[in-house]
Structure formats: structure tokens, C-alpha cells
Amino acid sequence: MSMTAGAGLDNGFTGTERAVLRALSDGRRRTVAEVCAELSAARSSVVHALSGLQAADVVVEHPAERSARGRPARGWSLAASPGLLAVVVAAAHGFLAGMVRPDGEVLAAVHGTADLTPPAAVLELLDRAIAQAEISARHIELAVLGLPGPSLFAGTAGPGPLGGSHLRRFRDWAGRPAADIVGEHLNRPVFCENDANLAALGEAVYGKSAAADSVLHVSLTHGTGAGLVIGGKLHRGGSRLAGEIGHLHVDDGGQLCECGARGCFWQTTSIPALLSELATAHGRTFSVSDLDAAAAAGELEIIRALRGFGRSLGRRIADFVVFLDPQAIVVDSTLGAASHVIADGIREAVDQYTPPQLAASVQISSGSLGVSAHLKGAAALVRTENLLVDPGHGSAARRPSGAGLS
Numbered sequence: 001m002s003m004t005a006g007a008g009l010d011n012g013f014t015g016t017e018r019a020v021l022r023a024l025s026d027g028r029r030r031t032v033a034e035v036c037a038e039l040s041a042a043r044s045s046v047v048h049a050l051s052g053l054q055a056a057d058v059v060v061e062h063p064a065e066r067s068a069r070g071r072p073a074r075g076w077s078l079a080a081s082p083g084l085l086a087v088v089v090a091a092a093h094g095f096l097a098g099m100v101r102p103d104g105e106v107l108a109a110v111h112g113t114a115d116l117t118p119p120a121a122v123l124e125l126l127d128r129a130i131a132q133a134e135i136s137a138r139h140i141e142l143a144v145l146g147l148p149g150p151s152l153f154a155g156t157a158g159p160g161p162l163g164g165s166h167l168r169r170f171r172d173w174a175g176r177p178a179a180d181i182v183g184e185h186l187n188r189p190v191f192c193e194n195d196a197n198l199a200a201l202g203e204a205v206y207g208k209s210a211a212a213d214s215v216l217h218v219s220l221t222h223g224t225g226a227g228l229v230i231g232g233k234l235h236r237g238g239s240r241l242a243g244e245i246g247h248l249h250v251d252d253g254g255q256l257c258e259c260g261a262r263g264c265f266w267q268t269t270s271i272p273a274l275l276s277e278l279a280t281a282h283g284r285t286f287s288v289s290d291l292d293a294a295a296a297a298g299e300l301e302i303i304r305a306l307r308g309f310g311r312s313l314g315r316r317i318a319d320f321v322v323f324l325d326p327q328a329i330v331v332d333s334t335l336g337a338a339s340h341v342i343a344d345g346i347r348e349a350v351d352q353y354t355p356p357q358l359a360a361s362v363q364i365s366s367g368s369l370g371v372s373a374h375l376k377g378a379a380a381l382v383r384t385e386n387l388l389v390d391p392g393h394g395s396a397a398r399r400p401s402g403a404g405l406s
Contacts, residue, residue, distance in 0.1 A: 310345020
């Protein structure tokens, strides 16, 4: 029995027992010491909770593994392994469908073009990911959708500009909510989150910045945006728009933005804008792959442009550093070698425009997960929001209106 199918198991358990269940919800084995450290709980409380859960046939104890030193520790896991997660990311410059285990292991990833808004095309992409993972739909526990604009995780998008018509093609497929269509196709629960937030959570939980308590992840390939993770969980903000750095104001006389404001940052500082500038300057088209290759080859003109791009971005991020004092800033690593150069430019700007003590305390680097960040972020979302253990708890607040449910 899967944990979602057995959600009723969570009812009637003590608070510590529920916390232990959530700690084990990704299916991995953990020792008592590991569970204690994750929950910041006393050993006696965790041991007592595990005993109660074992008596209820919810968790199982595994024989101790041999250790080179000290007393070998026994491991604990759920009695029934959780199912797999289906992930679809719909962004302005492409689609991604994948399959991932709750522990973050990516089984399949399939990319599509930016014009996959007809439902049949998106579902075909999802089916390809299922086939690539060599599973069937019955192995899927739930689905996560990554969509631009306000986070839909805590409710439906409001009538504000960033939830308006320019995002409708990503959120409404053939006039219907995307979650409805995916939910009916898989016959599984569907949860929606901002696409940049998923990448941020993936890097913050599974990437090289996992030890940092506060992480700002800057997304660039699919638009200029960011996600903020504090204490291992997403910070969405009151309007669910935290991290929309692309809509910072920079020019009173700038173009009217799709969001309804004028002179937004992304209009002049975005990867598409940079590619357009390079094309004009060099008389040929440039792609993200070209940026990666040029940076890897050490082409000075392209590196100078990338570093200048990073400094422009870093000038805005410097203000964020002063306000929040984050431990880590991670740059979208899907740009390959170009990500490292952009991170260097951001570093220069932060060093110049923030107090030395703040600048010295923040780590700035390219991400480590590449295209897997969104997929691993979906696994992290499922675990940090307790979606496998307790999907019925507060369901009205957790699911977008019209989300497909099993």
C-alpha cells in the first residue's frame, strides 16, 4: 500500500509519530540518529514513535549494516515504498516532462519545444517520459506541475497582472486548467508550483548548497526569475510572487511589460535579450548552447558579455543580499559553462555594492543539478510539504482549483 493510498494511517498518530512518518516519506532508510537530527527531537521520543509505528505495520526495521568502527546502527523505512512522481514544467522557452523517485533520483527527462500548449502534445511528452523510465502509469503516486507566475500551491491565482492573460497559455490548455488535464490523464493527484521555485528547491535540497539555511536560486534559461528557500522550505510571499526579480523596476521610460508595469528588469537583462544583442553585434544568431561552448572555449568577447550580464544582474541581487543576508546564491546551471561566468559577474557586483561583511558571508556559484533541478525540486516539494504522508490534510489550501484527484 502506498502512503498516499494509505493517508488515513496518519490519522490518530501522535505528533512525533507523524513527524517520523514525514521524515521517512521519501522511502529512504534512516537510522534513529538521522531521524533525531532531522527532526531535532530527543532519541527517546523517536524510538518510542518508531515502536508505535512498527506495531501498526507502518514502518519496518532493517538489520544493521556492517560498519568499520563503532556499533552498527539499524535502519528504518516505510513498510510500503512510496510511488513515483510525474513532473511537467511548462515555461516560456520550452517544456520538460520527467519521472523522479521521492528521494530525488531522476528516472527520465524529456524536453519539448515552446509550442506544446495543445494538451495532446504535452501529454505525449509525459507519456514519453513514462516510457523512458520503463514504468506504467499505475506506478505513479502523484504529479507536480511547474508553471510560470504566482505559485498555485496554496490556492488559485488571483486576478492580478502576473496571473493574467500572458500566462494563460501555460496554465490553461485548450481552455481548461492544466492540472485538470494531467490529473485526468494519470488519474492521480496533481499539485502546482512556480517553475523557478521548483528549480530553487531542487538546488537548495539536493545541490551543493544543501548545507545553507537560506538560498536564492536565479533562473535564467526560462526567463529572469528566482526562488527563495529558507530553512529547507520555499518562501512564496504574501501574493505568492516572491522571487520575481525579472519584474524589478529599472527604467521609468521603459517598455510596457506583460505584467502591467513599465520598464521591468527582464526586458533588458535576460538571456533572450543577451542573445539578441550578441546576434546584432556579431551578425549571426546565438543560442544558449553557443554561450556554453564559447564560455568553455574561453572566447574573450563572449566571456566579457556574460560577465557584464552577471554584473547587471548582480547589481539588483546586491540589494537582496543587504535585505536578507542569504548564505548562498545559486545561478541557473542549465547554461553550462556560461553559468560560471555569470556567477563571477554577480560576485563582482555583490562585492562592490554590499557592505564587505555581508559580501564575504554569501557563497555565489553556479548550480550543480542542471536540467534535473526542476525534477529534483518536485521531489523536495513533495517531501517538505508532506504530500505523500498527509495529502488530505488541508487539501483545499494545497490543491489548485480543479486539480485532478484520484
